[in-house]
Amino acid sequence: MPRPGVEELRRRQLVDATISTIGENGLGGTSLAEVARRAGLSVGLVSHYFDGKNGLLEATLRTILARLGAEARRRFERADTPRQRIRAIVDANLSYEQLDPELGAVWLAFWAEALHSDRLRRIQKVNQRRLYSNLLYAVRELVAPGEAERVAETVACLIDGVWLRSTLSGQPGTNRQSRAMVHEAVDAILDATIREGSKP
Amino acid sequence: MPRPGVEELRRRQLVDATISTIGENGLGGTSLAEVARRAGLSVGLVSHYFDGKNGLLEATLRTILARLGAEARRRFERADTPRQRIRAIVDANLSYEQLDPELGAVWLAFWAEALHSDRLRRIQKVNQRRLYSNLLYAVRELVAPGEAERVAETVACLIDGVWLRSTLSGQPGTNRQSRAMVHEAVDAILDATIREGSKP
Amino acid sequence: MPRPGVEELRRRQLVDATISTIGENGLGGTSLAEVARRAGLSVGLVSHYFDGKNGLLEATLRTILARLGAEARRRFERADTPRQRIRAIVDANLSYEQLDPELGAVWLAFWAEALHSDRLRRIQKVNQRRLYSNLLYAVRELVAPGEAERVAETVACLIDGVWLRSTLSGQPGTNRQSRAMVHEAVDAILDATIREGSKP
Amino acid sequence: MPRPGVEELRRRQLVDATISTIGENGLGGTSLAEVARRAGLSVGLVSHYFDGKNGLLEATLRTILARLGAEARRRFERADTPRQRIRAIVDANLSYEQLDPELGAVWLAFWAEALHSDRLRRIQKVNQRRLYSNLLYAVRELVAPGEAERVAETVACLIDGVWLRSTLSGQPGTNRQSRAMVHEAVDAILDATIREGSKP
DNA sequence: TATGAATGAGGATTCATTCAT
DNA sequence: AATGAATGAATCCTCATTCAT
Numbered sequence: 001m002p003r004p005g006v007e008e009l010r011r012r013q014l015v016d017a018t019i020s021t022i023g024e025n026g027l028g029g030t031s032l033a034e035v036a037r038r039a040g041l042s043v044g045l046v047s048h049y050f051d052g053k054n055g056l057l058e059a060t061l062r063t064i065l066a067r068l069g070a071e072a073r074r075r076f077e078r079a080d081t082p083r084q085r086i087r088a089i090v091d092a093n094l095s096y097e098q099l100d101p102e103l104g105a106v107w108l109a110f111w112a113e114a115l116h117s118d119r120l121r122r123i124q125k126v127n128q129r130r131l132y133s134n135l136l137y138a139v140r141e142l143v144a145p146g147e148a149e150r151v152a153e154t155v156a157c158l159i160d161g162v163w164l165r166s167t168l169s170g171q172p173g174t175n176r177q178s179r180a181m182v183h184e185a186v187d188a189i190l191d192a193t194i195r196e197g198s199k200p
Numbered sequence: 201m202p203r204p205g206v207e208e209l210r211r212r213q214l215v216d217a218t219i220s221t222i223g224e225n226g227l228g229g230t231s232l233a234e235v236a237r238r239a240g241l242s243v244g245l246v247s248h249y250f251d252g253k254n255g256l257l258e259a260t261l262r263t264i265l266a267r268l269g270a271e272a273r274r275r276f277e278r279a280d281t282p283r284q285r286i287r288a289i290v291d292a293n294l295s296y297e298q299l300d301p302e303l304g305a306v307w308l309a310f311w312a313e314a315l316h317s318d319r320l321r322r323i324q325k326v327n328q329r330r331l332y333s334n335l336l337y338a339v340r341e342l343v344a345p346g347e348a349e350r351v352a353e354t355v356a357c358l359i360d361g362v363w364l365r366s367t368l369s370g371q372p373g374t375n376r377q378s379r380a381m382v383h384e385a386v387d388a389i390l391d392a393t394i395r396e397g398s399k400p
Numbered sequence: 401m402p403r404p405g406v407e408e409l410r411r412r413q414l415v416d417a418t419i420s421t422i423g424e425n426g427l428g429g430t431s432l433a434e435v436a437r438r439a440g441l442s443v444g445l446v447s448h449y450f451d452g453k454n455g456l457l458e459a460t461l462r463t464i465l466a467r468l469g470a471e472a473r474r475r476f477e478r479a480d481t482p483r484q485r486i487r488a489i490v491d492a493n494l495s496y497e498q499l500d501p502e503l504g505a506v507w508l509a510f511w512a513e514a515l516h517s518d519r520l521r522r523i524q525k526v527n528q529r530r531l532y533s534n535l536l537y538a539v540r541e542l543v544a545p546g547e548a549e550r551v552a553e554t555v556a557c558l559i560d561g562v563w564l565r566s567t568l569s570g571q572p573g574t575n576r577q578s579r580a581m582v583h584e585a586v587d588a589i590l591d592a593t594i595r596e597g598s599k600p
Numbered sequence: 601m602p603r604p605g606v607e608e609l610r611r612r613q614l615v616d617a618t619i620s621t622i623g624e625n626g627l628g629g630t631s632l633a634e635v636a637r638r639a640g641l642s643v644g645l646v647s648h649y650f651d652g653k654n655g656l657l658e659a660t661l662r663t664i665l666a667r668l669g670a671e672a673r674r675r676f677e678r679a680d681t682p683r684q685r686i687r688a689i690v691d692a693n694l695s696y697e698q699l700d701p702e703l704g705a706v707w708l709a710f711w712a713e714a715l716h717s718d719r720l721r722r723i724q725k726v727n728q729r730r731l732y733s734n735l736l737y738a739v740r741e742l743v744a745p746g747e748a749e750r751v752a753e754t755v756a757c758l759i760d761g762v763w764l765r766s767t768l769s770g771q772p773g774t775n776r777q778s779r780a781m782v783h784e785a786v787d788a789i790l791d792a793t794i795r796e797g798s799k800p
Numbered sequence: 801t802a803t804g805a806a807t808g809a810g811g812a813t814t815c816a817t818t819c820a821t
Numbered sequence: 822a823a824t825g826a827a828t829g830a831a832t833c834c835t836c837a838t839t840c841a842t
Contacts, residue, residue, distance in 0.1 A: 113226060115308065
């Protein structure tokens with residue numbers, strides 16, 4: 001008679017240990033032995049719960065995607081105006097948690113790996129598409145149709161670029177500054193697009 | 201009686217094979233045996249010329265950095281106006297070669313790895329700093345001091361973001377579109393900054 | 401309040417699942433997890449009822465030996481003449497069930513394993529000795545003393561050889577032909593022995 | 601500049617160690633570590649020369665098949681009459697070497713395994729077919745066409761049966777007796793067939 | 801300068817066994 | 822009586838590195 005919830009607990013322990021290990025040592029430096037050690041569990045449990053390393057990595061990717069998605073949804077729903085909605089997306093993607101160096105290293109590792117793994121790539125695509133379509137939804141409320149796609153893509157690039165450079169620099173804590181920079185650039189782009197689009 | 205230049209040839213053969221292997225299989229899927237096979241040489245030569253795998257990887261990173269640097273310098277020197285200089289930097293970083301999926305995979309692999317390797321990180325820093333300082337130099341000719349840093353950083357982020365999303369999407373060939381998008385956004389940001397800065 | 405007979409039921413379930421697994425995947429491909437899965441029971445039960453894998457294997461071997469023994473006894477008792485008794489033994493050992501490819505694979509697996517396991521070897525010996533002594537009993541009714549041993553051994557070899565080649569060929573359904581072949585050979589051997597033995 | 605012949609030497613060392621290990625411990629008790637230890641080489645060499653355990657096992661099976669084949673051919677060519685040719689085949693398959701308990705255990709292990717491995721089964725088939733067709737060739741010189749197939753198959757079964765029971769008994773050294781038994785039975789079967797076939 | 805044979809450590813995976821419930 | 826979670830030893834395989842030639 002297994003205690004209910006123990007499976008969920010073990011899975012989370014292992015996924016968290018995986019995030020921590022990848023964040024610190026990279027994917028290449030992540031062995032099941034090390035993950036198990038950090039989780040305080042035995043190596044055998046990984047196969048038991050995730051059917052091998054690939055399963056563990058996929059579950060880990062799914063987890064960080066879900067966390068980011070939940071954060072984005074929370075902020076998005078609190079926003080009242082189109083500009084606030086765009087800001088909400090920016091802020092969710094550049095939140096304190098997302099700019100944490102350890103988590104950044106995990107994302108980067110998965111992005112690099114996804115280029116060579118169908119399974120991971122498929123999971124990743126969800127993220128990129130969701131970011132883009134949420135942005136597009138908000139941008140469409142502000143600019144002329146036909147312009148929205150490009151603007152949304154530009155903002156998405158800006159977000160990813162800021163995130164990437166921040167992660168590579170290894171210096172956390174400049175989140176507020178980062179977000180302000182993006183907000184300003186977004187305003188400039190939106191204003192330029194609206195002004196141009198409204199020309200008679 | 202060694203032919204002169206044979207060392208240089210061997211090094212380039214091995215580095216090119218490394219780029220090709222990482223591009224196709226990722227860093228985790230890159231073994232010295234595979235690199236040697238692609239180069240048509242023996243595994244022993246890697247240690248002979250690069251003193252091990254790390255040396256080979258460092259040399260490979262240095263090589264792709266140098267190639268990007270040379271391209272950027274070439275375009276930069278051909279530009280006549282500040283805006284052209286900014287465009288030159290954008291175009292060099294988003295050139296056909298840089299948006300090639302294989303090369304993109306290599307960059308991504310090195311970025312992910314650099315977070316956990318002092319040697320690679322030090323080499324990488326050169327790139328980020330050079331991109332930023334070149335941009336800063338050009339931007340300073342256009343906007344008020346005190347604004348330039350933020351604008352240069354924004355443009356750098358935009359470039360990296362476009363590059364990242366393009367690499368992750370795996371779809372090459374949209375280079376021209378990508379560059380146009382960045383140029384437009386840069387113009388919007390510059391205009392907004394200049395207008396604001398010129399307010400009395 | 402355990403139902404009476406549940407132990408016997410469980411044991412048979414597990415043994416039958418073991419036969420099925422070995423027959424399909426061989427001894428090397430047989431894990432307790434797979435056996436339990438096929439039996440629709442939990443892995444823990446194996447240790448509970450058989451005290452580990454070895455115990456399960458021994459019980460399985462004992463079971464198939466017992467089944468063959470019962471079949472042989474049934475046929476033997478129905479036979480009226482010495483020649484019929486010999487035929488009965490042949491037919492029991494080359495019955496439809498014994499030439500079933502799956503069961504053949506199980507026998508073969510156990511024979512190979514028995515060479516390296518005292519416990520299994522001891523169990524196996526029972527079979528060989530029983531086959532031989534039954535044959536000897538029947539043969540003695542026909543040939544001169546001193547000849548019987550060799551004849552009985554020859555027939556035993558013939559039976560095992562036919563069984564082995566049939567099992568290795570993987571083609572079932574030629575049982576009748578196989579038995580006819582043996583009967584004919586046995587007759588030839590018996591006739592030759594009797595004729596020779598009866599020479600003045 | 602590799603010494604010529606070193607590859608052949610290493611392969612033989614590993615195959616011989618494999619035969620020795622399987623003979624002593626069975627297939628299930630044969631690990632690459634143990635094989636390497638007996639060969640006085642490192643585990644890595646197995647993959648280097650045989651591309652993994654399966655390759656090693658296949659090479660081992662091929663080796664013992666080739667040895668038996670060579671022995672059979674040697675004896676076969678020395679025989680002058682049809683009966684001698686049949687005896688030659690019997691004697692080769694029941695030679696001192698073939699009835700060696702260790703080698704017997706190896707054969708048995710491979711036969712059991714071949715039922716679950718396409719690769720091994722394909723290699724095995726060569727042996728069974730060769731034994732049968734050689735026998736058929738010799739038998740055809742003696743008995744009426746239409747009878748030869750059954751007689752050849754019977755003799756093949758007799759050989760395999762004697763070999764099997766000898767191997768299972770674990771008692772070597774009764775080779776001469778075994779061979780005599782088969783010769784006698786074969787003569788009885790041939791005589792009976794010829795006599796019957798020559799009936800007007 | 802170049803080869804590739806040889807090594808052995810490290811990693812993923814499988815599995816029999818144990819045990820708390 | 823029965824479960825299946827948990828363990829950790831054992832095994833196969835990969836691979837960077839070394840070295841004799």
